[in-house]
Amino acid sequence: MNINPKSLNTKLHSILKQPKGWLFVLVLLQTMTTLSSFPVPKLERRVMDHAGILSETTINQLESNLKQFEVETSNQIAVYTTPSLHDETIEDVSIQIFDEWKLGQKNKNNGVLLLIAPNERKMRIAVGRGLEGALTDIQAKQIIRNELRPSFKSGDMDGGVTAGVNAIMATIRGEYAPSEDDVATTGNNSFSEVAPSGLIGGIFTFISMFIPAFGGLVFTIVGLLVLYPLLVFIFGGTAALFVAIFLFILVMILKRVLGFGQGDGGSGGGFYSGGGWSSGGDSWSSGGSDGWSGGGGDSAGGGSSGDW
Known part of the structure; x- marks a missing residue:
């Protein structure tokens, strides 16, 4: 099966022009983060x-x-x-x-x-x-x-x-x-372990703003995944997830402002902040x-x- 990058790029931007398209990307980002994590068991006792x-x-x-x-x-x-x-x-x-x-x-x-x-x-x-x-x-x-x-x-x-x-x-x-x-x-030791990967993730995320089309999106997601452990160390797990989402949205906005990743040249569509999306809250x-x-x-x- 051959995939046409230009066609894929056009479809991607068509999705992002729709309000629900942003929700799809945010959920995808959370899913990719979850897939790369330790299989945490269900809490059953102390x-x-x-x-x-x-x-x-x-x-x-x-x-x-x-x-x-x-x-x-x-x-x-x-x-x-x-x-x-x-x-x-x-x-x-x-x-x-x-x-x-x-x-x-x-x-x-x-x-x-x-x-x-x-x-x-x-x-x-x-x-x-x-x-x-x-x-x-x-x-x-x-x-x-x-x-x-x-x-x-x-x-x-x-x-x-x-x-x-x-x-x-x-x-x-x-x-x-x-x-x-x-x-x-060992708090400092822990920081020294997550800081190098966090720096690399930050660089990837920054560079992704200047990479057009689908490649830029991939760079952004990879960068945030590598940066995520440092965000957890700084903000805690729940807050880090929302910081990562905020950074993703910010990068997407800056890409449009800089003129990269426009695909068909139009800014189009509405913007969805993800207000209806939840990480699970405290009902667990x-x-x-x-x-x-x-x-x-x-x-x-x-x-x-x-x-x-």
Whole structure:
């Protein structure tokens, strides 16, 4: 089957001239972002041991402790062990899981995720924006170094996870302080990991304004997909999606202003802002055994990562 680029370009601009055409492109952008992401499981309970490293006794005890902690403080803590990171960084995976599960209360963003990938021997404590003052990157690093890593190295996964969760709760209560020699944070390390790809994505997105026709659209989408992890780090998952959409619309407007990508030479048609489109909002529910679900919060990229 032969595809005529000129004909494809004409059809593309014909679609974009229609109000619903913009909605189609925005949904396509979100779909492409979703397809490139970690397969986040449905949230069913506070402790989800998909890697099979914890005993049932430990899981039940952690569930009880975390439930009581939420009742007392409103802070939501979830533990997830994954059999694979699917070739993604543990920082990116933690953000995707955190924001999909909407950990923490909507207006407080007071959630915490303890993510463990035993096959890659990596772990991360991801902290919602509302708890970054109570559970700093330095404190999360210390918990990994002093509580989780020693037990994991000795093969005591139950003891390590229990000690780690207890330390997270104690830190939030103000009962667990970092030592004076903990001066570096992995928040900076996380930024250093997403910044280079973000810069490349930004360059791609900028260049796409000067590339006409279908090629420019492809460059814009690719650029935003590469830029997206940096946007998540800066704005959080939910806001990052809308920032990406805004940037896409802005690039399309600038292309028209600059005269690129006009195809048939007409500006034509109306413009649709996507006001009727939704990313899912806060109506999501886990459907878990005790009715527990995320309260609508999102992450901010804070926390610490480690290995053993």
